[in-house]
Amino acid sequence: MTAPLTPPPPPHDDSPHQVRQAPPAAGALAGDGYEQDGPALGTELREAAVITVAVALGGVLLGLLWWWLAPHVPLVGDELDKNWVVYLKDSEGEQAVGVDGTFTLLGLAFGLVTGVAAFLWRRRGGVPLVVALGLGGLLGSLLAWRLGVWLGPASDVIAHARAVGRGVPFSAPLKLSAKGALLAWPLAGLLAHLGLTASFGPRDPEPPYQQQP
Numbered sequence: 001m002t003a004p005l006t007p008p009p010p011p012h013d014d015s016p017h018q019v020r021q022a023p024p025a026a027g028a029l030a031g032d033g034y035e036q037d038g039p040a041l042g043t044e045l046r047e048a049a050v051i052t053v054a055v056a057l058g059g060v061l062l063g064l065l066w067w068w069l070a071p072h073v074p075l076v077g078d079e080l081d082k083n084w085v086v087y088l089k090d091s092e093g094e095q096a097v098g099v100d101g102t103f104t105l106l107g108l109a110f111g112l113v114t115g116v117a118a119f120l121w122r123r124r125g126g127v128p129l130v131v132a133l134g135l136g137g138l139l140g141s142l143l144a145w146r147l148g149v150w151l152g153p154a155s156d157v158i159a160h161a162r163a164v165g166r167g168v169p170f171s172a173p174l175k176l177s178a179k180g181a182l183l184a185w186p187l188a189g190l191l192a193h194l195g196l197t198a199s200f201g202p203r204d205p206e207p208p209y210q211q212q213p
């Protein structure tokens with residue numbers, strides 16, 4: 001009987017050219033809150049919360065600018081049979097349209113600025129960032145609207161007419177007739193950010209082309 005043949009062990013390669021692959025570091029996966037393909041969900045949500053608050057607080061500046069730049073609508077009071085009535089001094093004036101137009105133009109400008117700023121802060125974008133940009137712009141518009149009305153003339157026009165006297169013109173309360181102007185800021189911010197992301201944002205690497213045998 002002959003002994004079974006056993007294959008010789010593979011030669012041990014101690015060549016200096018041998019490359020050993022090191023295991024991936026733990027920090028490369030989740031140590032610093034970022035994964036290989038981008039920020040982790042928790043980091044994205046924190047950044048989205050910061051963007052929402054920062055953009056919404058910009059509504060204070062928008063409200064101040066609207067109160068300062070919006071045209072005044074002149075009113076006149078008159079007393080008829082011991083009852084006060086208030087009417088427009090210039091019935092064909094376009095000041096009321098100018099009030100809405102001023103708010104809309106300011107909202108578009110603020111949306112453009114916040115969209116560009118959000119893109120420069122984090123170029124990768126992401127759904128939480130886009131949602132935060134739109135929500136923050138809407139909250140900022142609401143804050144600007146209420147602040148401008150609060151800073152503007154008194155809302156009680158009858159009392160104001162009695163205070164200034166009969167036939168004396170006074171400014172109407174600051175009012176936003178076209179509520180659609182509240183969407184100018186969030187829509188402009190989203191469009192600006194999405195346009196910049198599509199044009200200058202990072203691209204996903206294309207898969208390598210494999211030649212067929």
